[in-house]
Amino acid sequence: MSDRKEVSRRSFIQLIGGVGASLALGSFSSLACADVTKKDKAGNTAVFEPNAFVRVDPDGSVTVTIICPDAGQGSRTALAMLVAEELDVDWHKIKVVQAPANQSLYGRQGIGGSHTIIAQYNELRQVGAATRYLLVAAAAKTWNVDASTLKTSNGHVLSADGKKSISYGDLTAAAATIPLPTTKPELKKDADFKLIGKGATRVDNPDVVTGKAMYGLDVKVPGMLYAVIERTPAFGAKVKSINDTDAHQIPGVLQVFEVPSGVAVVATNTWAALKGRKAVKVDWDLGPNADLDSAKITAQLKAAVGPHKEMPAGAKVIDATFDFPYLAHATMEPLNAVADVQDDHCTIWTGTQQPNGAQGQVANMLKLPVEKVTVNVMLLGGGFGRRLSNEYVVDAVNVSKAMTKPVKVMWTREDDMRHDNYRPACHASLRGAVDTSGNPVGWSHQTITAGGGRPGGQFGGANIAYDIPDAAMLQAGVRVAVPTGAWRSVENTLHNVANECFIDELAHAAGKDPFEFRRSLIKNDRLRNVLETAAKKGNWGAPLAAGHGRGIACFQGYGSYAAHVIELSVEGKKIKLHRAVCVVDCGTAVNPKGVEAQMQGACTDGLSTALRAAITIKNGGVVEGSWTDFQWMSLDAMPKVEVTIITGTGGPGGMGEVGYPSVAPAVANALFSATGKRVRKFPISLDEMV
Amino acid sequence: MALYKLNVNGSDHSVEALPDMPLLWVLRDMLDLTGSKFGCGIGACGACTVLLDGAEAQSCQVTVSAIGKKKVTTIEGLSKDGSHPLQKAWIEHDVPQCGYCQAGQIMAGAALLHKNPHPTDAEIDDTFAFHVCRCGTYQRVRDAVKAAGAKK
Structure with missing residues (x-):
């Protein structure tokens, strides 16, 4: 990198919030490479490329470099929207290119933990705003007027009276001569957003539907x-x-x-x-693992459960256990x-x-x-x-x-399924208590995971959303030779599922409605709001047809809040899903279509793992090899999925994972409502309910 | 190894292949038509779906020697410019997430709408029951198929 570029890079970083802030967020070590122009392919026209993320071509098209991979979560679309919003450019003028790995230029590029949009929300808007600043200054210079009098709209700079207009494409050469601003350009107020919160269809759709998209x-x-x-x-x-x-x-x-x-x-x-x-x-x-099988692993997990803390004297004590299988990721593309x-x-x-x-x-x-x-x-x-x-x-x-x-x-499908880093198998043991007035007075949750050769971490404290005195959670791991890893919402695939099944059981023991019981105990206003909204949308309390059941559950995490109401019926040995009401509050929903898609997808995952999918170990390897035995939900089995987004402001929460952890417990609780029996094992089998 | 003549998306091709090579690998490795995807290789996921004389077929389960004179249509040949009603409905309803299974879903939908422009929910269920979407785009698949059917 040239000195000139380096100086410019530093000044740009200072501009958008300082090196510390950028590095802490782990994305933007280089926002501005240089205020350079390039020749286009014909070799004669200026291309304006003020930083590593944006390029404006003479035809007015804007190319946004996306540093993070898109695994279907829609990041290429939502990240480009952030730039387009502040740059004030037509969405159809936006193109995206995927950056190769380059940590020194872009910072960390990984995706995980639902953080992609959160991490880049302010930075990419700053990129757009700074680029817009340079284009406006170029127009001001061209017209010899004060830049502060000018406006922008749809990829054009407009004069104060709106009579004069020049496209960004016509300003590329002039913009390249403008020095970077010395203060941070102001970002739009939420109320002025034209794209954020309104939604865009995915940038890759045209290629996907014609078979051109490259995996x-x-x-x-x-x-x-x-x-x-x-x-x-x-x-x-x-x-x-x-x-x-x-x-x-x-x-x-x-x-x-x-x-x-x-x-x-x-x-x-x-x-x-x-x-x-x-x-x-x-x-x-x-x-050494040739004799390993699921039964042995389950026994090992159960044996690791320790004594629960003592429950208050005189309280009604409830116990429950939940067994969870290993899960493969089974990405569609092996x-x-x-x-x-x-x-x-x-x-x-x-x-x-x-x-x-x-x-x-x-x-x-x-x-x-x-x-x-x-x-x-x-x-x-x-x-x-x-x-x-x-x-x-x-x-x-x-x-x-x-x-x-x-x-x-x-990797073949079978390779992929049999050589995964699985969501760990787990045995959860819960004990709780309610007093004679129906108030919860004790909660102890131990979760033992099969730690893939690593001992699981142990941590105490109450990671439940409910106000229960001295609630305690202990997580421990046992060493098992099956490799494990992060699976959409990671530990919450276990903890929240067990918690949300068990709070239902406590409500029942207290003689209270499970929705009202939760509502009275929830500490967080936003969580309470999604729960109430889900109950309302899901007709909570309305009479149920014979054989039908309704279940509710909620989750907070990744800066977002979700709740689900599932309605199903049991006919003989069959579970039929009727409705899945999904509610989410993720603060600013950058791309509501994408938020809705994440909720729909996470709901499908939740239903699939509640009712169908499991990885079984036999003779030291994985039994399941394909979609025939690791069964996912199919379209014909899906209920109507209804997503409600509670619109917030002040920035986004994560969306990749929040929609998963409350689906399975809502299913389990709905089955209790329908049958009077409780789930003790996932995936759920009606025969194994108690 | 033998020489096989195939008509794919309206063009004639000759390929030298083992007789048991599935059409999927002919398309992907030999004709560079990578829109049809490998998802399982056992006909269980539908990601490789193409049309054979207009009917839905899983290209991982059809060998090159069994194609004969049947015309093969892949996602690349469904329309010249992405203008098939399903392709348009797919964009309008923003169906894809990761997008990997979507060509197979669209081709299955195309075969369905060809037979029956206004399918019922039950017919949509039957058609898509063996098309896995790991991202869970089912709700939008259903909506888009219905919308495209309505416009046909």
Whole structure:
């Protein structure tokens, strides 16, 4: 980076809030590279590129560089909206480009923890506002008037009387000569938003509906080979010997060799690789976990439960336990990466939630400086936490290095499902008490997770939303050789589900309505509001048809609040879902269409994991391999999903995860309402209710 | 290996492939038509759905040797310019999230609307029951199919 660029970069950072603030947010170490112009492709027109995030072309189009991957959460759309809002440019003039991994230029680019929009909400608006400032100043200079008299609208600068108008595209050359402002440009007031809160359809839709959208698995580079990897049948298994004679009979199969994750079969096309893999005979040493199964894991979890704290004397004591299975992420696009390893450089194409992590990991593997590793971030066919780690990138690097050619490594659906970092299995034990007036007077929640070889953290304190004296929560982990990781809303997939089932049981013990019981105990006004709204929208208290049940649950987290009412019926052995009422308060809903989509999607996840999906361990490996046995909700089984967004101001809360943790308990509570029986195990089986 | 002639999206192609190579891999690896997606390889998710003579087919389950003279339509050939009523409805209803399964959903919808421009809820249920969307876009899939049907 030139000195001039560096000086400009620093001044821009100071402008938008100081280096400390930027680094703390972890995104924007470089907002302004330089006030430079570039030639366009024809070589004769100025392109205005005032910082690393925005470019204005002479045709008035605005290109926003998106630094974070989009796994379907809509970040490419919402982040671009932030720039467009402050820049005052027509949404249809906006294009987006995806940044490759470059932490020194962009800061941390990973997505997780529902923080993408929160982290960039102010910064990207500042980017838009500062760019607008430069364009306005350029018009003022052109017209020889005071910039403060000018307005902007739809990608144009307008004179005070509105008679003169010049498009941003016509100001690119002049804008490039304007020095950066010395004070932070003022941001719009919420009331003046034209895009934020109004909503835009996704920037990728036109490419998605025509098949042009490029995911990692769609990448093809010249000379590329195709590889699949025969993976361990049990966690911790090792290759003893490989017989590849039959594999080499398959036309197109080039090489078969051991890699750290198994046995790679490299071919000239995917089908040959798949056939070759089937033909390879691998003799495995199944290793130390060959006898591991789900029953043993459950027993291990149950054995780790300690004594509950004492409940107050004279109170009515209630006990409940909940068993949760491992869950696979099962992203729609199985894991994959393309790597082109060369002596002094490596290029990766992949969909990852952690581009910087991938870059660093590859640099370490190949002993290359980070800047010699290019990570091109493709669209992600789903993330949900699975693509926070980059094993598939490591696979591709290993195989490409061995072949000295670019290689695409594809995980099959079965690989993906059987070699995940799973949402841990868990046993939750809860004890609570209500006094004779029906007030809750005790709460003790122990949750024991199967910690993937790591002992779980322990923490005390009450992480429930209810005002219950001395409520206590203890989380502990046991070591199990099944790898685990973050799965949409992480620990809240367990804790909140157990809490929200159990508060229902306490309400019942207290002889109170479960909605009213919650409402009287909720400490947070916004949470209470979403709960009340859900009850109202879900006709809480209205008479139910025979066999029908209604359940309610809520959740707060990631700076947002959600509540669900589920209505279902039980007919014989079948559960039929009728309505899913979803309410969310995420503060400023940058893109309400995106917020609604996240709630709809999280609701589907909640229903799927409440009623269908589970990962089972047998002989040290995962039983389920595809959608036939790890069953997700399908359209025909879905209830009507109704989303209400409570519109707030003052900035956004997270949306990626908040919609999940209160769905399953609302289902369980609705089943109690319908049948009088309680859920003790997920996914729910009517036969196992008590 | 054998030579197969295929008509895909109105164009004739010749490919040299193993007879049991699924159409999906012919499309993706040989013809660079990557709009049809690999989701499971066992016909359980619908991400690879294409049309064979206008009828829904899972391209991971149809071998190249079984295509014969059937005309193959992929998402890339559904319309010249994204103007199929379903493609327009998909954008209008903002259906995609990650987008990966959406080509398969749209192709299934296209086959359905071709047979029946005004499908009932039950017919939509039947058509999409084996199309997994891991992001959970089902509500909008239903809305968009209905809207596109209404406009047809």
